[in-house]
Amino acid sequence: MKNLTKLIVLCFLFVPVLSFGQRGLSATEIIEKADDKFNGEESGISVMAMTIVRPTWKRTVEFKSWNKGTANSLTLITAPSREKGQTFLKRGNEMWSWNPSISRLIKLPPSMMSQGWMGSDYTNDDILKESSIVTDYTHKIIGEEIIDGRMCHKIEMIAHEDAAVIWGQQIRWIDKKDYLFMKAELYDEDGYLIRSEIGSDIKTMDGRLIPTRIELIPEEEEGHKTIIQIKEIEFNAPMDDKFFSQQNMKRVR
Amino acid sequence: MKRRFIFLILHLFIITGFSQQKVTIDGYLNDMQSVYHIEDLGWLWENQLHNRLNLYMYPTDWLRISVQGRTRFMQGNMGSLFQGYGEMMGKDAGWIDATFATEGTYNNEVGYVFTSMLDRAWAEFSFGNFVGTVGRQRINWGQTFAWNPNDIFNSYSYFDVDYPERPGADAIRLQYYTGMASNIEVAVKIDSANEITAAGYFRFNAGGYDFQVLGGVLSGKDLVLGTGWSGNIVNTSFRGEMSYFQDLENFQDTTGAIIASMGLDYTFGNSFFIQGEVLYSGLTKNLGISSLIQVFGSNMNVKTIGFTKWSLFASISFPLTTPLFNFSLASMYYPEWKGAFLGPSFDFSVKDNLSASLIFQGFSIEIENTPRQNTYIGYARIKWGF
Numbered sequence: 322m323k324n325l326t327k328l329i330v331l332c333f334l335f336v337p338v339l340s341f342g343q344r345g346l347s348a349t350e351i352i353e354k355a356d357d358k359f360n361g362e363e364s365g366i367s368v369m370a371m372t373i374v375r376p377t378w379k380r381t382v383e384f385k386s387w388n389k390g391t392a393n394s395l396t397l398i399t400a401p402s403r404e405k406g407q408t409f410l411k412r413g414n415e416m417w418s419w420n421p422s423i424s425r426l427i428k429l430p431p432s433m434m435s436q437g438w439m440g441s442d443y444t445n446d447d448i449l450k451e452s453s454i455v456t457d458y459t460h461k462i463i464g465e466e467i468i469d470g471r472m473c474h475k476i477e478m479i480a481h482e483d484a485a486v487i488w489g490q491q492i493r494w495i496d497k498k499d500y501l502f503m504k505a506e507l508y509d510e511d512g513y514l515i516r517s518e519i520g521s522d523i524k525t526m527d528g529r530l531i532p533t534r535i536e537l538i539p540e541e542e543e544g545h546k547t548i549i550q551i552k553e554i555e556f557n558a559p560m561d562d563k564f565f566s567q568q569n570m571k572r573v574r
Numbered sequence: 575m576k577r578r579f580i581f582l583i584l585h586l587f588i589i590t591g592f593s594q595q596k597v598t599i600d601g602y603l604n605d606m607q608s609v610y611h612i613e614d615l616g617w618l619w620e621n622q623l624h625n626r627l628n629l630y631m632y633p634t635d636w637l638r639i640s641v642q643g644r645t646r647f648m649q650g651n652m653g654s655l656f657q658g659y660g661e662m663m664g665k666d667a668g669w670i671d672a673t674f675a676t677e678g679t680y681n682n683e684v685g686y687v688f689t690s691m692l693d694r695a696w697a698e699f700s701f702g703n704f705v706g707t708v709g710r711q712r713i714n715w716g717q718t719f720a721w722n723p724n725d726i727f728n729s730y731s732y733f734d735v736d737y738p739e740r741p742g743a744d745a746i747r748l749q750y751y752t753g754m755a756s757n758i759e760v761a762v763k764i765d766s767a768n769e770i771t772a773a774g775y776f777r778f779n780a781g782g783y784d785f786q787v788l789g790g791v792l793s794g795k796d797l798v799l800g801t802g803w804s805g806n807i808v809n810t811s812f813r814g815e816m817s818y819f820q821d822l823e824n825f826q827d828t829t830g831a832i833i834a835s836m837g838l839d840y841t842f843g844n845s846f847f848i849q850g851e852v853l854y855s856g857l858t859k860n861l862g863i864s865s866l867i868q869v870f871g872s873n874m875n876v877k878t879i880g881f882t883k884w885s886l887f888a889s890i891s892f893p894l895t896t897p898l899f900n901f902s903l904a905s906m907y908y909p910e911w912k913g914a915f916l917g918p919s920f921d922f923s924v925k926d927n928l929s930a931s932l933i934f935q936g937f938s939i940e941i942e943n944t945p946r947q948n949t950y951i952g953y954a955r956i957k958w959g960f
Contacts, residue, residue, distance in 0.1 A: 378898060380926055401926045402600060402959030412754060415782060422628075422739050424712040428784050428804035430811035430839065568751040572700065574632070 348460035348476050352493065355500045356455055364389040364560045368553040370400075376544035387558075387573070391453050393565040397573050408570045419570040426567060457484035458491070468503040469521060471496045480510075488515070499530050514540045526554045601627040601642075604957035606736055608650075611950045612867065620650030624736065628694075636701055642694035642739070646687075653677060653685030663689040668710060669744040669764040693742045703751040710742040713761050715775060715788060716815070717802040720887040720906070721853040721879045723817040723833040724802045726792055727763050727771060733869075733915075735933050735953055743771075755779035769793040782806070792876065797822055811839045819857065819877060831856030833880060837887075845897070851887040855880025866937055866947045882910040898923040913939025927959040 346354065370383045383400040394411045398404045406421045409429075416429045458478040466475050473494035480486045489510035494503045505518040516539045520532030531554070537547040563569075603625050610618040624646045631639040653659040660677025675689035696709035716722035720732055727743045745763035752758060756778040763771045773790025783805030792798045800817035814837070820830035837851030857877050863869065869881060886909075891902030899922050906915040919933040933953040940946045 373897075375896065378896070380898070380923065402602065403927070403929070405600060405959075415755075415779070417755070424714040425716065428806075428811070428813075430806040430841070431809045563754070566751065566754045567757070568703065568705065572638075 348462045348474075349455065351462070351474055351495055351500065352458075352460050352476060352478070353455045355493075355495045355502050356453075364556075364558055366553075366555040366558045366560075367551060368399075370550045370552060372548045372550075374544075374546045374548065385573075387560065387564065389560050389562065389565065393562065395565055395570065395573060408573060410565060410567065410570045412565055417567065417570065419567075421571070426570070452484065452486045454478065454491070454493075457481055457486050463492075465497070466494060468494045468496075471498070471501070471503060473497060473503050501530065501532055503532070516540055522550075526551065527556050529556060596632045598630045599627065600960060601625065602957055602959045604736075604955055606953055606955040609952045610652075613947050613949065618650065618652050620648055620652045622649075622736070623647045626739070636699055638698045638700070640694055640696055640698075641692060643690065643692040644737075644739075645690040648689075649686045651685065653679070653687060659685070660687045660689075663687050665766075666691065667741060667766055669766060669768070670710070671766070672710070693739065695742075705749040705751070707745075707747045707749075710744050711747065712740060712742050713745060713747055713763070715786065715800075715802070717784070717786070717804045717813045718815050718835045718837045718851055719813075719839070719849065720837070720851045721835045721885070722815060723835055723853075723876060723879065724786065724788060724800045724815040726773060726788070726790070726798055726800070726817070726876050727761065733935060735919075735935075736955070753778075755784065765793070767793075769795070773798065791822070792819065795822060796820060796877070797825070798876075807838075809840065811837075813837050813839075817876065833857060833877070844892070846892040847890065849887075849889045853880050853885040853887070855883060855885070858883055864941060864944065866939060866949050869937065869939070882908040882913075884909055894920075908939060911939040911941055913937070913941075924956075929957050929959075931955045931957070 365388050366386070367388075368383075368385045370381055372379055372381045381400065382398065382404065384396050384398050386394060386396040388394045392411075392413050394409075396409045398407045408419045410417045410419070414431070418427045418429055419425070420427070458480050461477045461479075462474055463477045464475040466473055473496050476493050476495060478491040478493065480489050488507040490508040490512060492506040492508075494505070495501065496503050501520060501523065502518075503520050506514055507516050507518070509515050516537055519536045519538070520534070521536070522532060522534035523530060524533045525531075526533065531551070533551040535549040535551075537549070539545050604623075606622045606624065608620045608622070610620075612618065624644065626642070626644045628642040629640060633639070648663075660675050663677075664673055664675030666673035672693075672695070673689065673691035675687060677685060677687045679685045692710065694710055694712065696707050696711040699706045699708075713727040714725060715727070716725040727745065728740060730737075730740045743763040744765070745761055747759060747761040749757050749759040757776075759775045761773060761775070765771070771790070771792050771794075773788050773792075775786060775788040777784065777786040779785070783803055786800075786802045788798070788800045790798055797820040798817055800815065802813075802815035804811065804813045806812055814835060816832060816834035818830060818832050833853070833855045835851055835853045837849065839847070839849040841847050858880055861878055861881065863881055886907040887905070889902060889904040891900060893899060894901045899920070902919050902921070904915075904917040904919075908914070914937075916936045917934060919931060922930045924930055931953070933955070935949075935951040935953075937949045938946060
């Protein structure tokens with residue numbers, strides 16, 4: 322009886338995969354699969370370092386972040402020493418910062434959320450949680466190309482008119498075999514290329530193969546880039562909505 | 575002295591008792607050169623070597639302990655002009671005396687002060703939604719930036735450029751989190767004069783705004799009732815605080831007064847930050863301010879944050895040439911004194927954990943019918959964080 326149950330469960334697990342395999346995934350399904358892989362489906366915990374590279378200098382910030390869905394996130398800055406210990410909580414459209422050295426909780430205005438750290442090409446909104454690349458865009462496969470030795474789907478994404486997104490249009494290269502984001506080109510509403518993102522250092526983390534180094538290269542600035550390194554990541558970590566609270570902002574470490 | 579002794583023993587116990595547990599230490603070391611030009615006093619200078627250590631201990635899931643202190647070695651001619659300068663440094667405003675200072679002179683002229691204090695020493699207990707904190711801690715109920723009428727446990731001078739952490743209060747604080755962005759709490763503080771400040775506080779979030787209300791007794795003398803908020807109008811922050819103070823001994827008369835602040839701040843896409851704040855104080859009558867030194871050097875309490883009935887504050891900050899090099903300009907205006915404060919500063923990130931700053935402060939005021947007084951201060955600081 323027990324074995325039979327197992328078999329039925331196994332069949333259910335395989336059927337959708339096989340059928341996907343047969344008819345081929347739609348552009349949206351490919352994006353969704355890649356996004357799940359990278360963003361950990363429901364929730365994730367990650368430890369990252371971000372390095373700002375400019376022609377004459379570079380600076381690094383390190384942080385740990387907890388995400389659940391697109392609405393909830395909590396980020397703890399772990400370096401440099403000046404910002405260490407500060408946390409940022411995002412719940413829906415609201416965001417707060419906690420500074421332990423002055424025990425001060427500050428409600429941040431929306432204008433602050435789009436600011437990059439140290440002039441990074443990444444913004445707070447990026448760090449905390451990108452807008453949904455699945456639900457905020459329409460997707461279309463426009464070809465295939467080899468990136469870093471991997472055959473990729475080339476997918477064009479156009480933002481929905483009412484979507485609150487930074488990028489009006491994106492082109493993403495997604496590895497055909499493992500559904501990895503290998504490259505992205507991000508365009509503004511007028512169709513100008515603003516920045517490119519390139520994934521590399523593909524490693525298995527928490528049982529998944531992912532690019533652990535991502536370079537963000539702004540289009541119009543020579544010698545400028547931002548490097549994100551994923552040091553640790555845990556996908557689908559069980560987290561209650563209650564985790565994302567002002568109480569926990571002051572406690573996480 | 576006795577209190578200090580108990581304090582030290584307590585901390586030796588804590589440090590040795592939990593030395594096997596998870597411990598983190600961080601802090602900074604900085605050196606700051608200050609030059610003052612104060613009318614009638616001429617030129618003064620001081621060099622300050624300043625170390626801050628923050629120790630955190632996490633012995634169990636529900637217990638967190640922190641001991642933090644600052645140690646400074648100051649040299650200059652400030653001491654030779656101010657009688658009791660070193661003594662002033664050694665004064666602890668808290669119930670427990672955790673401040674030490676000693677002073678000396680070189681050739682009867684240039685003096686030095688060595689001072690060390692513990693400004694945080696607390697144990698925090700967390701059980702579910704309940705958090706209890708006992709010991710020297712910072713209880714910060716502020717919502718606005720330049721002046722905080724709701725920050726009744728710990729007021730400070732805006733003009734102290736080298737002490738962002740501010741002193742702690744010897745207190746017991748019990749917090750209960752009723753939701754994601756709401757909590758109720760009760761806090762009781764006792765100071766060096768054995769005066770008690772005790773208040774209840776409720777904070778909640780509604781319609782995209784944080785709101786707070788508080789009520790209690792300030793320094794055993796005044797009833798205090800307050801409210802504050804933080805939210806935004808489109809993309810601009812809109813924050814405010816208001817407190818009402820009423821002398822408990824003369825409760826029947828109409829001596830009650832309001833202190834209120836309100837401000838806006840906005841960050842542009844290019845990191846250009848702009849901020850404005852206005853303060854009203856109904857408690858400026860008996861301040862007895864006659865000299866500029868009282869303005870920037872005083873140990874304040876929440877009732878004396880406003881020097882004149884109205885005070886205006888505006889500041890801007892933005893990166894110069896690179897994000898490593900930041901400029902900010904803060905200004906205050908006191909209409910009744912036809913007076914102003916202007917504070918431009920430059921901040922440069924030398925390396926990941928090393929920064930250099932140049933800070934200027936200029937004051938020019940006319941207090942009632944006295945002649946105009948001008949003071950200029952310059953600070954140069956290099957700061958290494960670890």
